[in-house]
Amino acid sequence: MEMEKLRQLQKEGRYPEALRELFARARATDDFSTYMSLCRLRKKIEDAPQGMAGREDLRIAILGGATTDFLELPLKLELETIGRGSNVYCADFNNYVAELLDENSKASAFCPDVAIVLVTPHNIADWPAVGDSPQAVQALVDRASDHWLGLCETFHAHTNCEIILSNLHLLAARAVGNLGTKLPWDQNSFLRQINLSSSRKAPNYVHILDIELLSASYGISNWVDPRFWYHAKQPVSFACMVPFVRNLASIIGALYGHAAKCLILDLDNTLWGGVVGDDGVGGLRIGEGDAEGEAFKAFQEYLLLLKKRGLLLAVCSKNDEANALEPFEQLPEMVLKREDFVAFKANWDPKPNSIEQIARELNIGLDALVFVDDNPAERELVRQSLPQVRVVELSNDPADYPRLLDQSGWIELVKLTDEDMKKTDQYRENLQRDAFQVQHADYDSYLVSLDQKAVVREFEPKHLDRITQLINKTNQFNLTTQRLTRSDVETLARREDTITACVRLVDRFGDNGLISVLSGHRDGSVLHIDLWLMSCRVLKRGVERLLANHLFERAKDVKVQSVRGAYIPTAKNKMVENLYAELGFAPADTDDNGTSYWEIQVQDYKPEPVRITLSADDQL
């Protein structure tokens, strides 16, 4: 019935509407038949003139020792639900070794941004013999993991692409029963060792898809349908296809900056059982001694882990603020404390308003938010009013919440930096800065009193993770919105004709971390600025001026005559459209895509003082 409505929209050519509906349905289902119907409908829209032209920005190659054709449509759909179009190339079955090694192969010629390499236990050439010594088994473990990582290395050298390598599921049928856990040569012991070895040795550009965990989570017997493996070399059963594809897409999403930055949480029946306004603090279910209370506590423990690894937490609840704060103040069973949240909205406004306000306060986009609320009506309201905000479809049982949040695929990570783990502190320090600013009569005296110190450095190996992360998640203060992989950044750092700079900023309230990145290349007597971006945490602090001053110093060093900058407008970077004008650049030309170019003679640039002390202290 619901499908009929979608088909109707498609037939009437109302594509944007049909696609929006279709993506929401796709997100809400784990059922492969439903999912495939959505894929086919999506394909019809794609094939229609002007259906979804211009959306194919990511190039993805799928290779493996199994059939991979079935992945193309679901992966494209799943990526579109997070706003990425893609062009997918599926290599022929079991031709992956040749395709990866040969630099003239179809896969190499396709020039993928991301290659997915799927291997299964069937692709293992040499298994240990019964009774093999631990040393002999170790040699075979290394042989298997080195073989696959070696293929990845060669392909990466040819294409510079990011690679997702699957690890291996275990086998349900055991030859030595439970004793196998103690015997290195046992098949499952062997598979586990290969998985560990691959994870340990994987270089930066190889991201492991944890099939060992996924298959365990859904049950190995459900994960593989041996009938269709024997018949068609289908590596994953249809029953588990959606979670499989969703995990693949979430890694790709995280690689390209689509992972969530902040979770917005409801309180009543989301963080604790009961309604604090009605039941009172004493009537809430949280903590030991009550089954539901324990489930809520476990959810809070999970959220605390997410917070510690860098996800921001915020509250959005319909409550009187005093009531909403009481459990945090009075109940020792509460795992989460008030200070774990970077924003706390407890009021009677419609939730979309509060959510927009949180996004403004934190200076992050709506598409970086994930909304978690047990009330289906609130979820629907947020979905409809703020389509960019991602909404987790919770069940009505708190015991499911942690798993459902993980399965959304929106909180995936490809890299964890030191900055991530300090994130909540940094946002809280920002709130202190805001309060401090109010005490100062004028902005300049506020800046002076902040006692800012900065270190400016070229890109160095130890910064590359953070630089890559900043490049891929910064949307607002970003002049060209070029997304680069870590390998791209590494290449950039090595190039002779390139000037790179990154800034770390410290002030009296704490360390802001590495917050701005710039790079340009020399072409004759002109220096072209290719990248210039800055975290919105440090807007209006003078960092852009500091970096401009630095850039022109460097321009003199390398003896160029002029500097040329580009501004590529996006939906989000309007705040920097006048940056070059403010720095004294003159408008040069504009191309068909709306990109404006700006130029200035090096000698004409007038450095302006900033309220930041340059430090040589190399802690960066």
Next chain:
Amino acid sequence: MNEDEIWLRLTIVIRDIFDDESIVVGPETTAKDIDGWDSLSNIELLVAIEKAFSPLKFNTGEVVNLRNVGEMVAVIKHKTIN
């Protein structure tokens, strides 16, 4: 379940998978007769049939050897009766 019911339910599944309400199938209908029926959608079809006639399960030999809709109906009939 009698044979008429099997035909009825199977037709619904086939129409749904191949997204065409006008599909009419008979005992001699094979993959060649239906647009989009390839090796991939064949697996999808078998899984969908298992779901529609749950707890029906095709065995490995049947997965490979079912050549036309008539044979499918025969297997479903045999398995749902016993």
